[in-house]
Amino acid sequence: MPPLIEMRAIERTYVMGDNLVRALRGVDLTIEQGASIAIMGTSGSGKSTLMNIMGCLDQPTKGNYLLHGRDVARLSRAQLADVRGRMIGFVFQSFNLLSRTSALENVEMPLMYQGVGAGERHRRAMAALERVNLKGREDHHPNQLSGGQQQRVAIARALVTEAPVIMADEPTGNLDTKTSYEVMAILQGIVAQGKTVILVTHESDIAAYAQRVITLRDGLIIDDRKQTPLTPPPPEKHDQEAA
Amino acid sequence: MSIFATLKLALRALWRNKVRSLLTMLGIVFGIGAVIAMVAGGQGAQAAVKEVFQSLGTNVLVVSNNSMRQGGPSQGAGGGAALTWEDLRRLEQESLPTVRYIAPVLETRTQLVSEGGNWATSVSGTTATWFKIRNWDVEQGASFDEDTGNSNAKVAVIGKTVAAQLFPNENPIGQVIRISGQPYEVLGVLTSKGQGPRGDNDDTVIIPLNAYKQKLSRDGGAKYLKGQILVSMMEDDQAETTMQKLTELLRDWHKLDAKDDDDFRIRNPAEFAKAQQDSTERIATLLAIVAAVSLFVGGIGVMNIMLVSVIERTREIGIRMAVGAKPVDVMTQFLVESLALAAVGGLLGLGLGYVSAQYMADYFGWKMFFPATTAAVAFAVAGGVGVVFGLYPAIRASQLDPITALRYET
Numbered sequence: 001m002p003p004l005i006e007m008r009a010i011e012r013t014y015v016m017g018d019n020l021v022r023a024l025r026g027v028d029l030t031i032e033q034g035a036s037i038a039i040m041g042t043s044g045s046g047k048s049t050l051m052n053i054m055g056c057l058d059q060p061t062k063g064n065y066l067l068h069g070r071d072v073a074r075l076s077r078a079q080l081a082d083v084r085g086r087m088i089g090f091v092f093q094s095f096n097l098l099s100r101t102s103a104l105e106n107v108e109m110p111l112m113y114q115g116v117g118a119g120e121r122h123r124r125a126m127a128a129l130e131r132v133n134l135k136g137r138e139d140h141h142p143n144q145l146s147g148g149q150q151q152r153v154a155i156a157r158a159l160v161t162e163a164p165v166i167m168a169d170e171p172t173g174n175l176d177t178k179t180s181y182e183v184m185a186i187l188q189g190i191v192a193q194g195k196t197v198i199l200v201t202h203e204s205d206i207a208a209y210a211q212r213v214i215t216l217r218d219g220l221i222i223d224d225r226k227q228t229p230l231t232p233p234p235p236e237k238h239d240q241e242a243a
Numbered sequence: 244m245s246i247f248a249t250l251k252l253a254l255r256a257l258w259r260n261k262v263r264s265l266l267t268m269l270g271i272v273f274g275i276g277a278v279i280a281m282v283a284g285g286q287g288a289q290a291a292v293k294e295v296f297q298s299l300g301t302n303v304l305v306v307s308n309n310s311m312r313q314g315g316p317s318q319g320a321g322g323g324a325a326l327t328w329e330d331l332r333r334l335e336q337e338s339l340p341t342v343r344y345i346a347p348v349l350e351t352r353t354q355l356v357s358e359g360g361n362w363a364t365s366v367s368g369t370t371a372t373w374f375k376i377r378n379w380d381v382e383q384g385a386s387f388d389e390d391t392g393n394s395n396a397k398v399a400v401i402g403k404t405v406a407a408q409l410f411p412n413e414n415p416i417g418q419v420i421r422i423s424g425q426p427y428e429v430l431g432v433l434t435s436k437g438q439g440p441r442g443d444n445d446d447t448v449i450i451p452l453n454a455y456k457q458k459l460s461r462d463g464g465a466k467y468l469k470g471q472i473l474v475s476m477m478e479d480d481q482a483e484t485t486m487q488k489l490t491e492l493l494r495d496w497h498k499l500d501a502k503d504d505d506d507f508r509i510r511n512p513a514e515f516a517k518a519q520q521d522s523t524e525r526i527a528t529l530l531a532i533v534a535a536v537s538l539f540v541g542g543i544g545v546m547n548i549m550l551v552s553v554i555e556r557t558r559e560i561g562i563r564m565a566v567g568a569k570p571v572d573v574m575t576q577f578l579v580e581s582l583a584l585a586a587v588g589g590l591l592g593l594g595l596g597y598v599s600a601q602y603m604a605d606y607f608g609w610k611m612f613f614p615a616t617t618a619a620v621a622f623a624v625a626g627g628v629g630v631v632f633g634l635y636p637a638i639r640a641s642q643l644d645p646i647t648a649l650r651y652e653t
Contacts, residue, residue, distance in 0.1 A: 057565065057645050078569040085567020096562045096649065100259060110566035112244050157566065 002069035004164060004196055005031040005054060010063035012049050012219075023049040024060070025219035031198070033164065036191045036229065038199045038207035041216035048169070050216065051200045055088050055167045056080045068164070085113055089158025093170035095150040097142040103129065103153045104138035110161045128156040132186055148179035155186055166190060169200045181232040184209045188232070244572050246579075253580040256552075267548045268588035270541025271628065275592025275621045276599060277534035282617040283600030285527025287609030292523050295439055296516030302479055303376055304486055306472040306493070309508045324467035325506035330496055331472060339488055341481040342474055346373040349455050349470035355448065356421040357409040364405055366422055366448045368455020368470075376475045384416040384431030387451060391430075395453035399427040402445035403435045422448065425458050482511050538621075541588070542628035549581050549636035560640055561648025574641035581633025582626060589625025593618055 012024040023046045031037060041047040052058035053065065056072055059080070065073045072083055089110075090096075097106045107125040116124070129138055132152040142150050151171060158166050168187065172180035187197050188209060199210055207213050208230045215223035257264040308324045331347055349368045354361055367373075371392030380386070386400055399420060406415045419426045427450060436444035460469070476485050486509050493507050553560070560573055568576075597613055604611040 052646055055565075057649075078571065081564060081567055081569040081572075084565065090565050092649070096558070096565070098559055098562060109563070112248055113563075113567040113569070113572055115244065118248075161567070 001033075002066065003030045004033045004068060005029065006064075006066040006069075007054075008064045010050075010053060010060045010065060012046075012053060012058070013061045023219055024053070026063070027216075027219075027221055029214070029221065031196065033196055034191065034194045035212060036188065036197045036199070036210040038201055038210035038213045039216065040201060040204070040207050040213060042202060044218075045216040046219040047200050047202075047216050049219075051167055051169055051198070054165075054198065055090060056084045081113075085110055085161060085163075087163050087165055089161060089163045089166045091151070091154050091158050091166060091168040091171045093173040095142070095147075095154050095174070097150055097153055097157075099142055102139050102141055103134060103145065103156075106142070106153055107138075107156045107160050110157060114161065124160055125156070128160040129153070131159060132156045146179075147175050148182055151175060151179075151183050152186065155183070155190075159190065164195060166195055166197045167200070168197060170202075171199065172201075172203075172206055180206070185232045188229070244568075244575070249575055249579050250583065252576060253583045256580055257584060260552075263548060264584060267544050268584055268591065270544035271538070271585050271588030271625055272541075272592045272595055274534065274538025274541035274628075275589050275625050276595030277537050278531060278621045278624075279593065279596025279614065279618055280599035280603065281527065281530040281534045282614045283596070283612045284603045284609075285524070285531065286612040286614060287600075287604050287607070288527065289520055289523050290612070291607070291609050292519045293516065294437065296512055296519070302476050302482070303512060304474045304476070304482060304489065305510045305512065306474060306489060307508050307510070308469065309504075309506055324469045325497060326468040326472065326493075327466055328468050329466075330493060331468060333496060334472070334474075334489075334492070337492065339485065341476050341478070341485045341488070343477050344372045344376045344473075344475045346370050346376050346473045347452060347468055347470060348373060348473060349452070349460065349468075351459055353423055353459070355405065355409060357418065359409055359411065359413070362405060362408040364402075364446050364448060366450060366455070366459065368450050368452045368459065370452050373449070373473065376473045379436065380434055381431035382434040383414075384429070386431050387449075392451050393453065394451055395457055396451055397425060397427045397454055398430045398451065400431045400433060400449045401429055402433050402443075402447040404443055404446040405448055406432045420448075422450070423459060427454075482513065486511065538624065538628065542585075542632040545581050545584055545629065546632035546636060548584075549577060549633050550639070552580070553577060553636045553640040556640075557643060557648045557651040560643050561645050561651065564643070564645035565649060570641035573643075574637045577637035577640045578630065578633050581636070582629035585625045585629025585633075586622075589622045592625065593622060596621070 007027055007029040010024055010027040010029075011022070014021040014023060027050060039047045039050060049058065053060050056067070056075075057080075059075075060073050063073065064071060067083065067087060070083075072080065075083065098109070104122070104125050107128050108121045111121045111124060126135075126138065129135060132155050134149060134152055134156065137145065137149065140149075142153070145153065155166075166187070171187070172183055175183060184206070187199070191197050191211075197210075199206065201207055208227075209232065210227075211229050212224070212226050214221055306326065308326055331345070335345055346369055350365055352363060352365050354363050355366075369392070371387045371389050374380070374386050381400060382403070384400075387398065391398060399422070401409075401415065401420070409415065409420060410418060415429045415432055418429050420429060421427070433445065433447075433449075438444065474485065474489065476482060489509055490505065494505065497506055499506065563573060596618070600613060601611055603609070
């Protein structure tokens with residue numbers, strides 16, 4: 001069984017005007033299945049670029065990237081989209097839900113692009129919403145949900161495809177502390193079910209919930225260590241929160 | 244992604260911007276509506292022109308005195324007439340191979356009087372052959388037979404308009420009408436031919452040639468034929484040769500020199516009809532082109548709105564791409580949206596076109612044509628407009644970079 005993510009000498013260079021920006025300058029990284037990893041670094045350290053490449057939203061200028069043993073560094077746009085749909089679930093800082101679209105339809109959306117039938121789609125989306133404790137809110141639109149609830153819809157959307165990797169880019173950046181705990185608890189639950197969660201954050205107290213912390217600076221990994229993750233304080237009363 | 248799901252998505256996106264979708268659609272609605280109305284109108288107008296000239300009888304030449312004659316031989320007692328009864332007799336004797344029927348017609352406008360009322364109309368004196376040339380039957384009663392036509396019997400066959408004016412509530416057959424004081428018995432009423440190039444075809448009375456000569460010709464119709472000779476041909480394509488032959492014969496009989504102008508005139512109404520129809524067709528084509536241009540402008544409206552829509556929904560596109568939408572999925576989504584916009588507009592346009600065509604037909608008294616082929620083509624064109632003008636925005640959407648699109652601030 002190959003490792004989930006294997007990156008060798010990954011470089012990413014942008015041209016901005018007359019300048020060549022070297023966002024990643026040779027990153028080697030191996031991530032096994034079922035881990036929780038936090039990628040840390042200040043802004044400009046290259047952590048977002050690394051996440052974009054890991055998430056198959058972007059491609060490296062140089063180097064090899066094997067995802068589940070498959071080289072995805074040179075795929076076409078359509079092939080990349082397919083890999084994203086099946087392998088990766090995204091959770092963004094700003095939730096990125098479709099407005100004026102119900103929670104259920106937001107969660108169903110990735111399945112539509114995989115050609116899953118309507119009945120199956122509905123069943124799986126309902127199950128995913130239940131996993132993030134949003135049963136009964138499936139018909140709510142994003143503007144009728146709190147920030148924490150919106151982020152949980154986004155997590156459900158990432159879970160619904162049964163993708164092995166969840167990439168969360170500053171998932172708690174727009175949330176208060178209490179709601180952040182909830183989101184982190186849900187993400188830890190996902191790891192316990194055997195999925196890999198990759199967190200991108202600049203907050204060390206969020207990174208403390210991961211089993212492994214990778215720190216980037218100037219496009220290079222400068223620190224990579226394992227730790228015993230913190231457990232978020234027990235949820236007080238999740239479900240009454242927006243009732 | 245299934246087509247059904249894509250279509251549902253597209254209709255929902257359009258429904259969200261109801262007013263904008265409707266306004267964009269209007270361009271297509273009016274474009275398609277105008278194309279259909281113009282084509283239907285053109286066909287109606289052409290049919291009307293055709294009908295007018297068909298009422299003259301097709302495949303007929305009209306030989307008449309040349310009223311515009313300059314110089315030429317002495318006019319004699321005929322006063323402007325050059326055709327003679329002798330010409331007619333010799334023409335009949337000649338029995339040209341291309342000629343089927345020959346009939347002289349004398350015509351005047353006069354007052355008719357019946358017990359019920361009076362009416363001014365045109366009275367023609369002719370023979371039974373005339374009905375064959377004009378291909379005109381009676382609807383009621385009888386027409387003249389060969390003998391009656393050549394006799395001086397005081398009988399008449401009347402048109403529908405005359406029948407309606409003189410005998411509004413009675414059966415006109417067997418009734419008596421007075422023409423210039425003389426009583427004529429009504430034998431029959433002609434079928435309606437509607438409007439002709441000289442007005443109402445049905446406003447007419449036909450009496451036997453000899454009765455006309457005796458009672459209505461001032462000179463008793465002695466030598467000159469002060470009317471027309473209708474000549475019908477065996478086949479449709481013989482008008483040209485027959486006209487040449489007739490000209491040759493008449494010039495010979497009238498002893499005209501090579502330098503003399505014709506003192507008679509031969510017209511081919513079919514040719515005139517064709518010219519009329521050609522000009523109607525040109526106008527119709529022109530109008531259809533103008534309508535097509537307006538459809539094109541409508542298409543540009545669709546493209547414009549789709550471009551705006553793509554920009555507004557950049558973030559949505561980014562999200563869809565992140566969760567696995569391929570470029571072709573995004574392209575299809577926008578293409579189906581513009582196609583749906585154009586198709587719905589096209590359907591409404593068909594309705595509008597139908598209603599306008601109906602209204603025009605009523606207004607101008609044409610026959611209503613709903614050009615089914617044009618409608619189908621116009622609808623297909625609307626769809627084509629949706630695709631062609633939706634393609635560029637859709638391609639732009641599909642080529643967005645997911646990372647940039649996700650960061651896009653609205």
